[in-house]
Amino acid sequence: MNPNLLITLSSFSLSRQHQRSLFHTKANLIQKLQTSKDLTSSTSTHSNVVKSGFLHDTFTSNHLLNSYVRLLRIDYAHKVFDEMPEPNVVSWTSLMAGYVSAGQPELAIWVFQKMQESSVFPNEFSFATVINACSSLANLKVGRRIHALIEVMGFGSNLVVCSSLVDMYGKSNEVDEARIVFDSMSSRNIISWTSMITSYSQNAQGHHALQLFREFNHLKLDSPNHFMLSSVINACASLGSLGAGKATHGVAIRLGHDTNTNDVIASALVDMYAKCGCVYYSETVFRKIPNPSLIPYTSMIVGAAKYGLGTLSLQLFQEMIDRKIKPNDVTFVGVLHACSHSGFVDKGLEFLNTMNKKHGVMPDAKHYTCVADMLGRVGRVEEAYRLAKSVHDHIELNEGKALLWGTLLSASRLHGRVDIAIEASKKLIESNQQVAGAYVTLSNTYVLAGDWENAHSLRSEMKHSGIRKEPGCSWIEIKESTYLFYAGDVSNCAQGSEIVRLLRKLEEKMKERGYGGVSTGLVFIDVEEEAKEEIVGMHSERLALAFGLMNTPKGGIIRIMKNLRMCRDCHEAFKMISDIVEREFVVRDVNRFHHFKNGSCTCRDFW
DNA sequence: TAATCCTTTT
Numbered sequence: 158m159n160p161n162l163l164i165t166l167s168s169f170s171l172s173r174q175h176q177r178s179l180f181h182t183k184a185n186l187i188q189k190l191q192t193s194k195d196l197t198s199s200t201s202t203h204s205n206v207v208k209s210g211f212l213h214d215t216f217t218s219n220h221l222l223n224s225y226v227r228l229l230r231i232d233y234a235h236k237v238f239d240e241m242p243e244p245n246v247v248s249w250t251s252l253m254a255g256y257v258s259a260g261q262p263e264l265a266i267w268v269f270q271k272m273q274e275s276s277v278f279p280n281e282f283s284f285a286t287v288i289n290a291c292s293s294l295a296n297l298k299v300g301r302r303i304h305a306l307i308e309v310m311g312f313g314s315n316l317v318v319c320s321s322l323v324d325m326y327g328k329s330n331e332v333d334e335a336r337i338v339f340d341s342m343s344s345r346n347i348i349s350w351t352s353m354i355t356s357y358s359q360n361a362q363g364h365h366a367l368q369l370f371r372e373f374n375h376l377k378l379d380s381p382n383h384f385m386l387s388s389v390i391n392a393c394a395s396l397g398s399l400g401a402g403k404a405t406h407g408v409a410i411r412l413g414h415d416t417n418t419n420d421v422i423a424s425a426l427v428d429m430y431a432k433c434g435c436v437y438y439s440e441t442v443f444r445k446i447p448n449p450s451l452i453p454y455t456s457m458i459v460g461a462a463k464y465g466l467g468t469l470s471l472q473l474f475q476e477m478i479d480r481k482i483k484p485n486d487v488t489f490v491g492v493l494h495a496c497s498h499s500g501f502v503d504k505g506l507e508f509l510n511t512m513n514k515k516h517g518v519m520p521d522a523k524h525y526t527c528v529a530d531m532l533g534r535v536g537r538v539e540e541a542y543r544l545a546k547s548v549h550d551h552i553e554l555n556e557g558k559a560l561l562w563g564t565l566l567s568a569s570r571l572h573g574r575v576d577i578a579i580e581a582s583k584k585l586i587e588s589n590q591q592v593a594g595a596y597v598t599l600s601n602t603y604v605l606a607g608d609w610e611n612a613h614s615l616r617s618e619m620k621h622s623g624i625r626k627e628p629g630c631s632w633i634e635i636k637e638s639t640y641l642f643y644a645g646d647v648s649n650c651a652q653g654s655e656i657v658r659l660l661r662k663l664e665e666k667m668k669e670r671g672y673g674g675v676s677t678g679l680v681f682i683d684v685e686e687e688a689k690e691e692i693v694g695m696h697s698e699r700l701a702l703a704f705g706l707m708n709t710p711k712g713g714i715i716r717i718m719k720n721l722r723m724c725r726d727c728h729e730a731f732k733m734i735s736d737i738v739e740r741e742f743v744v745r746d747v748n749r750f751h752h753f754k755n756g757s758c759t760c761r762d763f764w
Numbered sequence: 765t766a767a768t769c770c771t772t773t774t
Binding site for chain 1: 766770
């Protein structure tokens with residue numbers, strides 16, 4: 158036998174064996190990376206990747222990079238990326254997605270810019286990811302620029318890219334642009350529909366959200382999932398539309414997204430029922446959640462707080478602490494709100510002072526605003542003022558400053574503290590937010606203090622400088638009808654005289670029960686022509702107080718207790734109002750609710 | 765191998 162042949166043969170077989178073992182190793186490595194659930198597992202596979210010489214293999218390295226991304230270890234992921242000799246489009250996209258899920262979307266955009274300087278072209282995956290980053294930052298400027306690039310590069314018809322654009326425009330408060338993209342799509346899936354519905358519901362266009370939901374159901378393409386349903390419930394909440402809310406609840410139950418299987422839907426329902434004036438339904442839903450997490454607890458605490466059920470709020474707060482659920486900043490807004498609406502002033506101050514030490518939540522503008530409101534309610538305007546002054550410089554955003562001083566302005570107007578009202582107005586005007594509102598409120602403060610001269614000159618000043626306050630409007634749904642009110646004009650409402658009659662009656666009752674200190678809108682209505690705006694606004698609120706809650710165009714719900722700042726026991730006041738009103742106006746329709754639980758209805762049956 | 769949607773705030 159030729160010895161040379163033998164050598165050739167054996168080396169041939171060795172090399173095949175070697176190759177096969179390497180092939181298996183690579184497949185094994187990738188499989189390990191795909192299933193890795195912890196950092197130790199990923200780093201150990203990482204070292205095996207290095208040992209077997211696969212680090213320079215882009216495909217393997219991408220898997221390694223993604224394994225770190227899934228573990229939210231963007232630092233490790235970026236290191237892997239930096240060591241890649243030839244990162245491809247998948248590597249770039251994974252790195253961007255990693256920064257988005259790690260909560261650093263601005264760095265995802267930075268990576269996208271670096272990618273454009275490289276020789277690798279972005280594809281539909283890269284665009285969907287970077288638009289998602291713009292969306293979470295609500296960065297419309299960059300978002301628009303990338304949208305243009307998407308069109309230029311021919312990705313404008315991709316389903317996922319378009320869905321992310323709809324979402325981005327929605328989150329940036331450009332609903333009309335979101336709708337243009339949505340309408341331009343040649344095919345849509347449930348996510349595209351949800352993105353558009355969510356754009357509407359997050360931009361105070363609940364009716365459009367419900368309309369689109371109806372269209373989606375009519376097409377029968379797919380059945381709504383929990384993403385879509387929670388957005389729809391949110392829309393019902395912002396409309397204060399109990400009927401639609403119950404119907405959607407029914408759909409959720411029928412489709413198996415029941416409150417004990419889905420935390421997100423449960424949280425939305427708790428919030429919806431509270432905003433629709435049925436906090437006891439909220440509680441029923443909440444108590445059916447097996448292990449409520451932070452958000453359901455927070456929704457329930459906030460909901461109870463709004464109704465003056467302060468004790469319930471604080472009990473729930475204690476309960477979540479006992480269950481080792483860590484409260485966040487919103488939870489404390491609810492807790493402080495509860496103290497404020499139930500007259501637990503000292504408790505509220507204590508929460509403010511200890512929330513950081515005990516629970517690691519740093520108080521910010523919204524918490525100081527709650528406390529200032531709480532102090533103002535009980536007439537401790539001076540203290541509220543000192544608090545606002547001491548934290549003013551620590552508040553970063555003008556929006557936060559406006560919130561705080563706006564609260565102080567109303568409190569000082571209510572208590573006739575013209576001096577503080579003037580300073581608060583100045584601060585409000587400085588912050589460049591709600592300028593017109595500040596002028597109007599300040600002018601009304603002068604009226605209250607009997608200073609007609611200043612009130613008048615302020616109004617003239619507004620006229621001259623062209624500052625105009627948009628007339629406020631609010632609406633309330635009672636049974637099937639929607640009642641719309643424009644500030645400054647009660648007569649435009651068909652039930653005008655009926656409303657005035659009701660308001661007078663409420664006023665009498667309030668005086669009887671010793672709430673005479675509450676400033677009375679009706680008394681002032683004929684006093685000064687130009688101060689009407691806000692005063693009639695108060696009428697609407699008074700009416701809302703009677704029915705529960707009212708809605709505003711911005712999607713906010715006017716709180717029922719707002720006009721009863723002087724009462725310590727708002728819950729008592731609320732009960733009193735409901736006593737008067739329920740007999741005459743409100744007939745709660747609870748039967749339909751049970752129907753949903755048993756029946757096999759579809760939402761279409763109810764619209 | 766990489767991408768899109770949800771709930772709590774003043």
